[in-house]
């Protein structure tokens with residue numbers, strides 16, 4: 001097993017399944033004496049607090065920061081130096097940073113395991129483990145499903161990691177997005193190499209009747225590079241009249257207007273279950289990487 005989890009490719013399908021099988025959410029003291037450094041250079045609610053909760057539930061302790069400006073980054077210190085020092089203080093590090101490749105810089109600066117909690121528009125592998133765990137919990141399987149990924153497929157890092165992971169399964173993928181926010185060509189190439197069926201759409205109505213998992217995402221406003229997006233790619237309650245009864249809607253959250261709150265009380269809504277699963281999945285992950 002690799003020292004770090006920087007991209008979901010750091011795990012093969014067996015590695016992913018092994019972690020998912022170990023998820024049980026039971027509090028214990030297995031990480032007593034261990035310290036998690038929680039290094040968030042970018043805003044976060046779920047990722048940071050679920051990692052910290054997971055560490056505390058396993059008997060470990062947490063140090064860290066939730067704002068880059070409270071660190072020596074403000075004085076001009078390099079990410080490398082900051083992470084090298086923190087690596088000497090902690091037993092495991094989770095980092096979120098706006099720059100693509102930042103988690104890799106951190107991992108190279110220290111012998112301590114580094115978990116990527118999101119590096120710019122690149123990857124968010126631990127969200128993918130939560131997504132897969134939730135899909136299996138709700139549908140009993142990943143293989144054989146038709147999964148529609150909707151929204152900002154260009155800059156959405158949760159989509160990038162999830163598509164890489166899904167390419168290891170036998171799935172049919174439908175990508176629904178405004179043209180300017182389509183799936184990066186490198187990921188399309190990966191899907192072709194791995195013989196995964198995929199197709200493109202601009203409207204949810206075109207795919208809703210055959211979808212098993214509808215994976216919604218928000219527009220990554222903070223990462224746009226001049227694209228002007230006027231098209232509304234949101235889900236509307238009426239569209240669900242065409243859905244299969246077992247359809248489940250996931251969203252890494254935060255949601256903006258792409259899922260109206262009235263959908264929350266339908267049996268299709270599974271995004272709050274998904275968010276709740278974050279703690280249990282990250283408990284399994286922390287235990288694994290602290291004792292790798």
Ligand code: NCD
Nearest residue numbers: 046047118158218252253254
């Ligand atoms: C996502 C992220 O930070 O990439 N949130 C999360 O971790 N659950 C999704 C997003 O910000 O749109």
